Amino acid sequence: MSEHKHEHHILSIKTAGIILGLLLLLTAITVGVSRINLGFLNVAVAMTLATTKALLVILFFMHMKYESRFMQAIVFMCFLILAIFIGFTFFDVAYR
Amino acid sequence: MSNSTLSFWEETGNGRTGIMGWLTSTDHKRIGLMYLYILLAMFIVGVFLGLAIRLELIAPGRTIMDAQTYNTVFTLHGVIMIFIVVIPSIPAAIGNLVLPIQLGAEDVAFPRLNLFSWYLYVGGTLLALVSLFTGGGTPDTGWTFYVPFSEFTTTNVSVAVIAVFILGFSSILTGLNFITTIHRLRAPDMTWTKIPLFTWSLYATGWIQVLATPVLGITVLLIFAERVLGVGLFDPNKGGDPILYQHLFWIYSHPAVYIMILPAMGVVSDIIPVFARKPIFGYKTIAFSSLMIAFAGSLVWAHHMFTSGMSDTAVLIFSLLTFIVAIPSAIKVFNWTATLYKGSISVEPPLLYALGFIFLFSVGGLTGLILGSAGTDIHVHDTYFVVSHFHYVIFGGTGFGLFAAMHFWLPKYYGRMYDKTLSKVAFYILFVGFNLLYFPLFIIGLQGMPRRYYDYLPQYQDGHIISTVGSWVLALGLAIMFYNLIKGCLKGEKVNGRNPWGAATLEWTTPTPPPLLNFDREPDTSRKPYDFKGVTPDE
Amino acid sequence: MSNHVHKDYAGAKLGMWLFLFTEVLLFGGMFVLYSAYFHEYPREFHIGGKQLDVVIGTLNTVVLLLSSFSIAAAITYIQQGKKKLALIYTYLTIGAAFIFLVNKTIEWRAKFHHGIWPDSPHLRELSHGENIFFGLYFLMTGLHALHVIIGMVVLSVMVYFLKKDVINQQDFVKLENAGLYWHIVDLIWIFLFPLFYLVL
Numbered sequence: 001m002s003e004h005k006h007e008h009h010i011l012s013i014k015t016a017g018i019i020l021g022l023l024l025l026l027t028a029i030t031v032g033v034s035r036i037n038l039g040f041l042n043v044a045v046a047m048t049l050a051t052t053k054a055l056l057v058i059l060f061f062m063h064m065k066y067e068s069r070f071m072q073a074i075v076f077m078c079f080l081i082l083a084i085f086i087g088f089t090f091f092d093v094a095y096r
Numbered sequence: 097m098s099n100s101t102l103s104f105w106e107e108t109g110n111g112r113t114g115i116m117g118w119l120t121s122t123d124h125k126r127i128g129l130m131y132l133y134i135l136l137a138m139f140i141v142g143v144f145l146g147l148a149i150r151l152e153l154i155a156p157g158r159t160i161m162d163a164q165t166y167n168t169v170f171t172l173h174g175v176i177m178i179f180i181v182v183i184p185s186i187p188a189a190i191g192n193l194v195l196p197i198q199l200g201a202e203d204v205a206f207p208r209l210n211l212f213s214w215y216l217y218v219g220g221t222l223l224a225l226v227s228l229f230t231g232g233g234t235p236d237t238g239w240t241f242y243v244p245f246s247e248f249t250t251t252n253v254s255v256a257v258i259a260v261f262i263l264g265f266s267s268i269l270t271g272l273n274f275i276t277t278i279h280r281l282r283a284p285d286m287t288w289t290k291i292p293l294f295t296w297s298l299y300a301t302g303w304i305q306v307l308a309t310p311v312l313g314i315t316v317l318l319i320f321a322e323r324v325l326g327v328g329l330f331d332p333n334k335g336g337d338p339i340l341y342q343h344l345f346w347i348y349s350h351p352a353v354y355i356m357i358l359p360a361m362g363v364v365s366d367i368i369p370v371f372a373r374k375p376i377f378g379y380k381t382i383a384f385s386s387l388m389i390a391f392a393g394s395l396v397w398a399h400h401m402f403t404s405g406m407s408d409t410a411v412l413i414f415s416l417l418t419f420i421v422a423i424p425s426a427i428k429v430f431n432w433t434a435t436l437y438k439g440s441i442s443v444e445p446p447l448l449y450a451l452g453f454i455f456l457f458s459v460g461g462l463t464g465l466i467l468g469s470a471g472t473d474i475h476v477h478d479t480y481f482v483v484s485h486f487h488y489v490i491f492g493g494t495g496f497g498l499f500a501a502m503h504f505w506l507p508k509y510y511g512r513m514y515d516k517t518l519s520k521v522a523f524y525i526l527f528v529g530f531n532l533l534y535f536p537l538f539i540i541g542l543q544g545m546p547r548r549y550y551d552y553l554p555q556y557q558d559g560h561i562i563s564t565v566g567s568w569v570l571a572l573g574l575a576i577m578f579y580n581l582i583k584g585c586l587k588g589e590k591v592n593g594r595n596p597w598g599a600a601t602l603e604w605t606t607p608t609p610p611p612l613l614n615f616d617r618e619p620d621t622s623r624k625p626y627d628f629k630g631v632t633p634d635e
Numbered sequence: 636m637s638n639h640v641h642k643d644y645a646g647a648k649l650g651m652w653l654f655l656f657t658e659v660l661l662f663g664g665m666f667v668l669y670s671a672y673f674h675e676y677p678r679e680f681h682i683g684g685k686q687l688d689v690v691i692g693t694l695n696t697v698v699l700l701l702s703s704f705s706i707a708a709a710i711t712y713i714q715q716g717k718k719k720l721a722l723i724y725t726y727l728t729i730g731a732a733f734i735f736l737v738n739k740t741i742e743w744r745a746k747f748h749h750g751i752w753p754d755s756p757h758l759r760e761l762s763h764g765e766n767i768f769f770g771l772y773f774l775m776t777g778l779h780a781l782h783v784i785i786g787m788v789v790l791s792v793m794v795y796f797l798k799k800d801v802i803n804q805q806d807f808v809k810l811e812n813a814g815l816y817w818h819i820v821d822l823i824w825i826f827l828f829p830l831f832y833l834v835l
Contacts, residue, residue, distance in 0.1 A: 062818050091410040344668070
């Protein structure tokens, strides 16, 4: 039906497989690191790893790597706003 | 005019006629009008509740209702006016009527989703009404649903918050639809710098709707969960922190006031140049300041919480940030004034209401600075000063913006003109009534009259009497205005030609009333939206 | 008649992403609460986290990651015109969602067994911080599980569309958007998992 052909990036199964492997590896690392007591660093490490995993999902599985600059910008903005909501709440919570 | 094209009144687009032709129509104009009818009906309900509050307060002690009824009446007034009237007013109703045509599009990006949003709106409204008559009584929490009271009151808060959730969802989907429409359905050559400022303001609004409203969604769901499950997230007896509720609530509800005011600013930006016959001063700064307001508005929510027991650091930071929002708002006011300067002004009703907006909004905005600065806020927090400030911004701002929009655009969609003299009379009565009603509240607020109180000391009575009398004047003005608009739309003089005001945006190049798919010829996008060279009002 | 059905691929995508933003911020409100309470009760959150089953949590993480892969693969296959493989991988995704829910049920039932549910007498005896931890645990994983269920329904509709060739090699944006929704469900779990099961 659609009369004009779009240029779509097709994620190859191989790439998807590699990403899956990386995600599983990062999950293993996340669990492993949580067994070691690093104090406050544990939270930082866990969140960094989770963010990395999230990035992989967004960039590859959700095709964001191949989307326009505008789409990338609004996704960034969405997470920035969430970070502001959480961060600014800490102006209160952290200084009580 | 041209009889080759049927208007959207005659052609439904789905083969159905009569009431079903409306209820199943995905035409943005029909949906816009359906929003308008319901929200104006609810507005009148809200006005009556407001009048009842004012009448109760004309004298200390019991006047016409008992204290519990009073609590439910001001709660209802707030919930109806905020969630059912003001938030969808300009974006959903006027936005649906105007936005696609201003872009040169045939409809919004997702017409069926648009209709679905309307059904959600109706569903949410009905559910809100259901909450009045079921359960343990009408909600009495105020529109803010503050915990812990909202968790434990026996009145029917659970149903009310679900209604708010549904209304919020409707608002989200409308914002989503408009953003996509603006990105994807602009006519060829309708570049970003040719988009009319009303549509620009809806773009900024759409982003707030998409990014902030979900937080309201989860907040009201949490109230519901607390009432049903009793987790204790906001209950100090179980380790919860009520102040966190206030954070969540205002993370949405502060940006929400920009959902309310930004579209009204857009309306004014579209009206002023038409009646000054001059290109708008600083098109790009107005468009950009809308985005600035949308963004900066998300950073300042905790200025509603200076006396809540929040940390002093937060008070300082949020007070400072609050002043940033004043800048883009002021930019707009200066640009409107500069547009009027040396313009060839014709005082038609839409301009009059738009000027009313500028004046009342400025009063509201400037008193907002007193509230935004923590030192002064401590003194006037939770007094009638806040009530007055808020009504100057939302009623004087969004309300008058909506009235201006109706006087500006409705003749286009109904193809009939109201009585212009009568609408000016209505305006002056409204304007006087408005200031009589709300200005004394600033004074008694400064003197310490607390908001939401059923009873008060005799020293505040003078202010309350003036205010209540003002509410009657205001109601009279509203009655005349609505009478005139309704009569004009139904039986008024036929509008001859496409462009009764001599405006330069695309909606005035379509037939009056517009046909189902809006245009009977390719929209001419070569012209800038406020370039009036060679454009004259059709007589 | 409105026979002007314009297939706007980019518009559909943009609309879906905007919707996903609302999902992110819906959960975002809960994350605001989580971080504030974690700041207030770090020790109690640690004690609470120890009581959750890391094995089931890890297993469910793996299941969701696999399902994310399989829906991504399904989209790749339909783009390559391999309808049968696309169908199989969509089924696999639904299957993974089901396994996730089974695990979740087992986990919740075990908690109920230990007398832990919202506002339970046992929880009321525990410290405030633990009550909040489990409260958040039930609300956040519950809301997430609700999204898993919605995702299953959406994916089932996609199976129907695939069978009816409504989704095909030329027109697959519906499946892509369903996939995006499913990835968001996975994405939220990626954060829920360390926040609840691995807190220190």
